[in-house]
Amino acid sequence: MNLQASLFIAAAIAIAAYQWVKHKGTKKKWEKGSIIFVGLLLAIPVFFVSSIAIYGIWGQEGQAKEDAQMAARKAEEDKNPIGYANNHHNPTYECQRAIEKLAKYDFKWKDSITNPAFVTYVWISKDSKVIEMYGDQAQAQNGFGAYKNVQYSCKFNGETGEILSYDFN
Known part of the structure; x- marks a missing residue:
């Protein structure tokens, strides 16, 4: 009570x-x-x-x-990676900023409350708590000025929140 x-x-x-x-x-x-x-x-x-x-x-x-x-x-x-990331260190914002810096031209996020930037979380190493998250809610501008949908990923340590690698294509 x-x-x-x-x-x-x-x-x-x-x-x-x-x-x-x-x-x-x-x-x-x-x-x-x-x-x-x-x-x-x-x-x-x-x-x-x-x-x-x-x-x-x-x-x-x-x-x-x-x-x-x-x-x-x-x-x-804590058994599934998204739960572990949410309970410990989930560097979604930091990963988004790092991925934006990879773009040669302009970069736009299409994420929202109902469509988060990262939707898939996968254990890379459960023992060392390394998690990789994937998403497709962004657009990168090409050399001709057109925007193209991109897929991106960010690998991080779930215990410390340290970003290990990030990329988009």
């Missing part, structure tokens, strides 16, 4: 405590100001004590469960 849920439950308990004081106070014909004062005097400590108790009892257990699920998800993602 997270902190928000425990605060919500504590608020419900505090409201119930206030309602109880209000009920008892009206039966005993207390003044309205006294009911509010005594109700708040009871409800505020009840809120803080119950929120700490609820989070202390269920919060740690839920956090450990979430941490275990996150670790399992991360381990599963």
Whole structure:
């Protein structure tokens, strides 16, 4: 259980405590100001004590469960190269800038949110965490001024983010 849920439950308990004081106070014909004062005097400590108790009892257990699920998800993602690159060092921007510099003339990227620049990730060496990524969302200008679609690749170390090689054709 997270902190928000425990605060919500504590608020419900505090409201119930206030309602109880209000009920008892009206039966005993207390003044309205006294009911509010005594109700708040009871409800505020009840809120803080119950929120700490609820989070202390269920919060740690839920956090450990979430941490275990996150670790399992991360381990599963690390098995495939795109998951490993996204969780560690994915130098997409650096590779794009390096590939642009290879062009003799103008170079345009056609990538977008729905069409990323690099779509294919392949392990070159899983032991040394070397990954190569490929894509085809770019155009290079030739000597006549016409733009031609190009395919490109970038090889990098997934642990450090160091670019090892890059090319387009």
